[in-house]
Amino acid sequence: MNNTLILIPSRLSATRLPNKPLLKINNIxxxxxxxxxxxxxxVGKSYVATGDKEIFEEVTKNGGRCILTQSDHKTGTDRxxxxxxxxxxxxxxxxxxxxxxxxxxxxQDVDNLLKKTIENKSKVSTLACEIxxxxxxxxxxxxxxxxxxxxxxxxxxxxxxxxxxISKAKQNIYHHIGIYVYDVFYLKKFVQLKQTHNExxxxxxxxxxxxxxxxxxxxxxxxxxxxVDTHEDYLELKKIMEYKN
Numbered sequence: 282m283n284n285t286l287i288l289i290p291s292r293l294s295a296t297r298l299p300n301k302p303l304l305k306i307n308n309i310x311x312x313x314x315x316x317x318x319x320x321x322x323x324v325g326k327s328y329v330a331t332g333d334k335e336i337f338e339e340v341t342k343n344g345g346r347c348i349l350t351q352s353d354h355k356t357g358t359d360r361x362x363x364x365x366x367x368x369x370x371x372x373x374x375x376x377x378x379x380x381x382x383x384x385x386x387x388x389q390d391v392d393n394l395l396k397k398t399i400e401n402k403s404k405v406s407t408l409a410c411e412i413x414x415x416x417x418x419x420x421x422x423x424x425x426x427x428x429x430x431x432x433x434x435x436x437x438x439x440x441x442x443x444x445x446x447i448s449k450a451k452q453n454i455y456h457h458i459g460i461y462v463y464d465v466f467y468l469k470k471f472v473q474l475k476q477t478h479n480e481x482x483x484x485x486x487x488x489x490x491x492x493x494x495x496x497x498x499x500x501x502x503x504x505x506x507x508x509v510d511t512h513e514d515y516l517e518l519k520k521i522m523e524y525k526n
Contacts, residue, residue, distance in 0.1 A: 284374040285325035285395065288364050289315055290357035291381035293333045297422070297510050302336050302381055304509075306519045311509060312336060314384030316345045322388045324395055325373075329381070330364035355476065356486045358461075362472045365465075375399070376468050378461040380508065385522065386460075387504040394500045395462050401437050403498040404467040405490060409455035410502045417456060421445045422510040424457040424485065432501040440497040443485050458502055461487075467495060 291302045291312050298304075302312035309317075312329060319327035329340045332352030340347040348364040361378050375398070377391060390408060398406040409426050417423050424445065428438035431453055443457060463471070471490060480488040490497055509515050 283325070284372055285377065286365065286368070286370070286373050286375070287319045287322060287325055287327040287377045287379060288361040289319060289327065289329045289379045289381045290360040290364075291329055291331045291333075291336050292352075292360075293335060295382075298512055298515065301509055301515070302331075303339060304515055306384065306522050310339055311384050312340060312381050313343050313345065315379060315381050315386065316340060318384070318386050318388050319379055320345070322392055324377070324392055325375075328364060328368075330360050332360065358468070358486055359472055362468060365468070373465055376463045376465060378463065380459045382509040383458075383506040384509070384518065386506045387502070390458075390500075390502040390504060391460055394460070397437050397500055398462045398464075398498070401498060403437065403462070404464050404495055405471075406437060406462045406498040406500060407440070407487070408458040408460050408502045409499050410458060410505045412450075412454065412456050415450060418447045418450060418454075422508075424459065426455050426457040426499060427451050428453045428455065428499050432499060434501050434503070437498040437500050440487075440491065440499050442491060443483075443487050445483055445485070455499070455501075456505065458506060459508075461497075470495070 293300050295301050303310050329347040330350050332350050337347045337349050350360050350363045354360040426443050427441040430438040432438055474493050477489050477492045480486055507518050
């Protein structure tokens with residue numbers, strides 16, 4: 282597809298796990314694992330967007346495409362928007378934002394989400410998967426989403442809200458996967474909106490869209506990726522991926 286772009290925001294200054302993108306699994310950095318997955322998609326070109334020269338050099342020395350942005354962006358969406366602008370490609374209709382800390386992401390889920398987004402004429406869409414363990418509800422590093430209808434493989438549902446922690450299960454609640462497909466018009470609109478109070482206190486930028494009446498449609502992922510937020514996550518994922526290899 283010539284009208285779709287995949288952008289992966291990445292930074293070194295993560296508070297829970299500094300230098301996370303450069304940590305190695307099977308002698309390949311996490312950011313390069315994610316870039317490799319993104320680059321396997323046929324929907325469009327992939328780029329890492331970063332304000333850190335170390336990440337830029339890590340990606341480019343391994344043959345990847347990377348765009349150097351300002352280092353002081355408040356959110357990952359601000360970073361990918363700067364990268365999008367730097368590419369100066371007026372043909373782009375959709376921008377896919379992939380998280381740089383999910384090296385076991387199934388790109389087929391992303392491709393399917395894009396397809397449904399186009400069919401549904403969604404403004405913004407994202408992914409979620411089933412919750413199989415209620416302990417997840419209280420874990421702040423795992424974001425949850427509630428939807429207006431039960432998620433099905435065949436169609437999207439609209440997000441009601443997003444949460445860091447919940448005391449008990451709600452109807453139609455799912456494990457959110459931080460991947461977004463933006464219609465470019467709404468990506469531009471998103472970054473022009475002021476950050477909301479809830480967004481800043483919860484550290485969930487998607488709440489800015491919800492609170493400004495911009496729908497986020499949610500697709501059901503077939504797989505459950507494992508994100509890397511803590512050193513324990515990294516060791517667990519390293520063990521899984523190196524065992525598989």
